[in-house]
C-alpha cells in the first residue's frame with residue numbers, strides 16, 4: 420500500500436483509547452498467548468453486541484469462514500452457492516475444502532445475493548443431480564442482504580446458510596444484527612474493517628455444539644488428556660490474547676464508529692448529489708454500518724472509475740474500485756454462474772470513497788473538492 424505523509428486512506432484503523440489498557444494488562448500478566456482472559460472477554464462483548472448466544476474469536480475472518488464451512492461438513496466436490504460480487508476472501512474457504520463455488524448474481528437494491536436468482540441456481544443444480552451443500556451470503560460494504568427472502572428459499576430447499584458479515588458488524592436487518600440469521604455468522608477484524616484487532620475474526624452461532632467444535636478445531640483439536648487420538652483435521656486459528664485486548668477496546672466504540680461512518684456517507688451525499696454521482700440508499704428493513712461509502716458514476720460520465728481513482732491518487736487520496744465479479748476471475752473460470760451480469764455493470768461505474776471514521780471534516784472537504792474537479 421502506498422504511504423505518503425498526509426494520505427487520506429479509504430478505511431484506516433481508529434483506536435478508541437482503551438485498547439492499550441487491555442494490552443498492557445495482558446503484557447503485565449504474561450498472557451502473551453492464544454489463551455488468556457481477553458479471549459472470553461471479547462467473545463462476551465461480541466455476544467452482548469450482536470445478541471448471538473455463542474462467539475469464538477479467531478485469527479482472521481477467512482479462518483472463521485473456513486471453520487464455519489468445515490463445521491457444516493463441506494467436502495471435496497460439494498457445491499456451495501455464493502455471491503459473485505464479493506471479495507475473493509469470501510470464496511477462498513470453499514476452495515480450501517476442495518468444494519466448488521456456484522456463483523449467484525446480486526440484485527440492484529442491496530448489491531447482495533438475489534433471492535430469485537438463488538432459487539433459479541438451486542433448481543438448475545438440482546436438475547444436474549447436485550444438491551448444493553450450503554449457501555454463503557455476504558453483506559457487501561456493510562449493506563444487509565435480503566435475508567428474509569434468502570432464508571425462505573434456503574429453507575424451502577433444506578440448505579443451510581452461513582453469513583459472511585466481515586464488512587457488516589453492527590448492521591441490522593429488520594432490527595436484528597446481521598450474522599445472527601444464518602446457522603453461523605462470521606466477522607473480520609482486519610485492519611481496514613469497521614473495528615480492528617490488527618488482524619482477527621469471529622464466528623457466532625446459536626448452537627452450543629457448533630461453537631464448542633469451532634473452538635476445538637481452531638486450537639489443533641487438543642484433547643484434555645495426552646495420548647488421545649487425532650481423528651480429524653484441525654487448525655491453528657485462535658486469536659491472540661494481545662489482539663483480543665485491542666478488540667475489547669475497539670468494541671467499546673463500535674456504535675460510535677457506525678455513527679461516524681454513516682455521517683461520512685451523509686456528508687458525501689449532501690455535498691456531491693448534484694454532480695450526478697449516485698448513492699446507494701438503504702432499502703426497507705436495512706440498517707447499514709456504511710463500512711465503505713460506494714457511489715456509481717453518472718451513466719453520462721465520460722471518465723471511468725479508474726481515471727477518477729487516479730485523479731484522487733494524485734492528491735494522495737486513496738479510493739478503490741468495486742470488487743470485480745468473481746465468476747470473471749481466471750481462478751473461477753470453471754465454476755457455474757447464474758445471473759444477468761448486474762455486478763459487471765456496477766463495477767464499470769462504481770467506486771469506493773475514503774470512508775474511515777477518523778476522517779476530519781477538512782479531509783472530507785478535500786475529497787469532495789478533488790472529486791468534483793475530477794468529475795467535470
Ligand SMILES: *Cc1c(COP(=O)(O)O)cnc(C)c1O
Nearest residue numbers: 479480481508509585586607609
Ligand atoms: C475482509 C473480508 C473477509 C476476510 O477477512 P480477513 O479477516 O481479512 O481474513 C471475508 N469476507 C469479506 C466480505 C471481507 O470483506
